[in-house]
Amino acid sequence: MNIHRPLLIACLFGLLPAAAQAAAPPSTDRIIVKWRGADSPVAPASTERVRGLAARLGQTLIRGRNIGGSMSVLQLDRSRTGSNLAATLRALRADPDVELAEPDSWVKIQAYAPSDPLFRDAFSYLGQFYERQWYLKSGQIASIRADAAWDITRGGSSPAASTVVVAVIDTGVRLDHPDLVGKLLPGYDFVSDALVANDGDGWDADPSDPGDYLTAEDLLNDKFKDGKCGAGSSFDQPTSSNWHGTRVSGLVAANTDNGEGIAGTGFNIRVLPARALGKCGGYESDVIAAMYWAAGLVPPPPYLKSTDLPVNAHPAQIINLSLGSAGACDTTYAAAVHDVTARGVLVVASAGNDGKQVGNPASCDGVLAVAGLRHVGTKVGYSNLGPEVGIAAPAGNCVNTGPTEPCLFALNTTTNMGAQTPIADTYSSPQYQPTYGTSFSSPLVSGTAGLMKAVNPALTPALLIARLKESARQFPGSSADATVQPSACVLPAVTAVQDRECICNTQVCGAGMLNAAGAVLAAQRPAVFAAVTGNGRQVTLDGSQSAAATGRSIASYLWTVESTSGGAASPTIVSPTQAHASVPAPSSGSYSLRLTVKDNLGSNDSAIVAIMASGDNTSTSPPPTADSGGGGTLSILFLLLAAMLLLARHMRLPAAMRG
Ligand SMILES: [Ca+2]
Ligand SMILES: [Ca+2]
Numbered sequence: 265m266n267i268h269r270p271l272l273i274a275c276l277f278g279l280l281p282a283a284a285q286a287a288a289p290p291s292t293d294r295i296i297v298k299w300r301g302a303d304s305p306v307a308p309a310s311t312e313r314v315r316g317l318a319a320r321l322g323q324t325l326i327r328g329r330n331i332g333g334s335m336s337v338l339q340l341d342r343s344r345t346g347s348n349l350a351a352t353l354r355a356l357r358a359d360p361d362v363e364l365a366e367p368d369s370w371v372k373i374q375a376y377a378p379s380d381p382l383f384r385d386a387f388s389y390l391g392q393f394y395e396r397q398w399y400l401k402s403g404q405i406a407s408i409r410a411d412a413a414w415d416i417t418r419g420g421s422s423p424a425a426s427t428v429v430v431a432v433i434d435t436g437v438r439l440d441h442p443d444l445v446g447k448l449l450p451g452y453d454f455v456s457d458a459l460v461a462n463d464g465d466g467w468d469a470d471p472s473d474p475g476d477y478l479t480a481e482d483l484l485n486d487k488f489k490d491g492k493c494g495a496g497s498s499f500d501q502p503t504s505s506n507w508h509g510t511r512v513s514g515l516v517a518a519n520t521d522n523g524e525g526i527a528g529t530g531f532n533i534r535v536l537p538a539r540a541l542g543k544c545g546g547y548e549s550d551v552i553a554a555m556y557w558a559a560g561l562v563p564p565p566p567y568l569k570s571t572d573l574p575v576n577a578h579p580a581q582i583i584n585l586s587l588g589s590a591g592a593c594d595t596t597y598a599a600a601v602h603d604v605t606a607r608g609v610l611v612v613a614s615a616g617n618d619g620k621q622v623g624n625p626a627s628c629d630g631v632l633a634v635a636g637l638r639h640v641g642t643k644v645g646y647s648n649l650g651p652e653v654g655i656a657a658p659a660g661n662c663v664n665t666g667p668t669e670p671c672l673f674a675l676n677t678t679t680n681m682g683a684q685t686p687i688a689d690t691y692s693s694p695q696y697q698p699t700y701g702t703s704f705s706s707p708l709v710s711g712t713a714g715l716m717k718a719v720n721p722a723l724t725p726a727l728l729i730a731r732l733k734e735s736a737r738q739f740p741g742s743s744a745d746a747t748v749q750p751s752a753c754v755l756p757a758v759t760a761v762q763d764r765e766c767i768c769n770t771q772v773c774g775a776g777m778l779n780a781a782g783a784v785l786a787a788q789r790p791a792v793f794a795a796v797t798g799n800g801r802q803v804t805l806d807g808s809q810s811a812a813a814t815g816r817s818i819a820s821y822l823w824t825v826e827s828t829s830g831g832a833a834s835p836t837i838v839s840p841t842q843a844h845a846s847v848p849a850p851s852s853g854s855y856s857l858r859l860t861v862k863d864n865l866g867s868n869d870s871a872i873v874a875i876m877a878s879g880d881n882t883s884t885s886p887p888p889t890a891d892s893g894g895g896g897t898l899s900i901l902f903l904l905l906a907a908m909l910l911l912a913r914h915m916r917l918p919a920a921m922r923g
């Protein structure tokens with residue numbers, strides 16, 4: 265073996281082990297009435313007025329609360345339904361004193377309840393009921409409200425009709441899992457080392473996960489001996505397969521509302537499986553190659569000695585990396601993240617499971633790093649933390665459990681029953697392969713971002729991150745289930761470990777708790793891009809790259825002067841209500857302009873662009889990205905990586921699975 269030194273340590277970040285809307289009620293005993301010509305909107309329904317109405321209708325009506333807008337509630341003598349209710353409403357609406365009359369409908373939190381049995385199921389433990397998919401609902405503080413998001417979008421009308429693709433770069437996937445069949449696009453296997461790959465060869469077109477177990481014999485191999493991948497305190501005991509990529513894929517987008525298994529965050533969005541990890545982890549170069557391929561940025565074949573990588577016909581808009589290594593962002597990851605982000609692809613990565621500083625690549629600029637929350641919204645002990653974290657999401661946590669007791673707040677997902685090679689597909693549960701780790705918080709964010717792209721394909725990675733953050737819910741100031749309150753999370757030092765529950769804040773746990781419903785609502789606002797062109801006295805303004813959400817249209821543009829500085833006079837904008845406008849450059853100083861774009865349903869957003877007195881004023885704010893739709897340019901870095909692969913000398917020794 266050509267083992268030199270461990271450059272980096274790669275591991276899976278998985279631990280082993282409303283809107284309100286009225287619905288037509290079946291019956292009601294209350295009617296809302298808007299009174300005609302009320303003198304005062306706050307006191308429209310005097311007792312006399314209600315008595316008069318009751319007498320004209322020949323019905324018993326009891327005066328209820330005034331609710332504003334000249335409206336008040338009328339209590340009926342009994343509940344009415346069907347034609348009886350319709351007759352009462354007809355009589356009320358015909359009365360000269362009544363402007364409007366509607367049943368006082370029962371309103372519920374909007375939350376779609378799909379048919380997946382594990383989504384609907386709760387299990388009982390010590391007299392308490394625990395929902396298996398609590399993290400997708402709203403019952404716990406950290407729950408992400410995906411069911412309410414599904415009332416706005418399901419990521420497309422069906423998996424086949426969905427235009428959203430999330431790449432899962434991981435250990436591969438069980439292609440035949442009944443809750444993933446039809447959701448998986450043709451992927452690729454980038455594991456270059458046959459021993460790590462466990463499928464007998466290097467790169468190939470089959471991304472199925474053959475299992476990443478380690479035998480006693482494996483652990484004698486130099487490649488795994490120092491990787492701390494074995495079980496036990498000395499990391500020298502055999503391990504079972506993780507089915508990590510299958511678990512992550514199910515959380516992103518298991519088949520949902522199919523009467524089988526679980527619901528997935530992204531509902532109908534699809535998963536592109538790119539395999540880059542095998543036994544004990546994998547090479548960073550394989551991960552980076554998978555990132556370029558997933559983003560649609562691959563060179564035309566042949567570019568490698570042995571394999572012609574097919575063009576990815578389904579480029580991803582989002583790449584999920586539930587993997588990483590200790591240390592700051594390195595230059596190769598930084599370059600890859602830059603290139604795929606410029607292509608319009610959002611990279612979401614798990615923060616890591618050491619209770620330490622955020623690892624690589626989650627710490628790279630442009631990556632949305634996800635920390636792990638307990639069900640009560642505090643940082644789960646094992647989650648890494650720090651200023652690089654963008655947002656926090658449920659990662660799974662076990663409460664007060666011994667070895668034989670269920671993990672009460674695990675994340676249930678798709679997996680396989682094989683201890684080594686795959687056998688029957690199944691689902692993780694509080695008892696079986698209980699799933700927890702920041703590996704599993706990241707796919708909840710990736711699935712949510714997928715729903716946002718379905719709502720508004722024009723959202724760039726930066727806009728997706730901004731709207732995920734602005735919609736995130738505030739961290740609680742205490743732990744709801746701790747008898748002794750945990751301390752506040754603090755900025756991590758290089759050596760310090762915070763592997764206990766702590767109270768999150770925005771300095772170390774990101775902007776807040778993932779809120780899928782809020783994120784999808786935020787995604788409905790237009791994506792606004794203000795482009796400026798001009799090198800001289802006259803500057804042209806172009807807002808036409810702005811885009812409304814799917815199914816909406818742009819109703820108006822408005823350019824306004826936001827501020828002036830350096831002695832610039834406030835300019836007069838020509839055609840300020842058009843997409844295309846113009847303005848004179850300032851003779852000195854600078855000014856900034858705001859472009860506000862409103863859609864046909866009244867949602868709006870804006871962007872600010874600065875214009876200087878001298879020099880080239882050509883810029884777009886915020887920077888747009890290239891389409892992620894197929895083809896792509898050949899990256900120098902990609903070629904370097906391909907060369908590195910051929911010359912692979914340095915094994916990235918993986919760290920232990922922590923359990
Ligand atoms: Ca292979
Ligand atoms: Ca393979």
Ligand SMILES: [Ca+2]
Nearest residue numbers: 380519524526
């Ligand atoms: Ca399902």
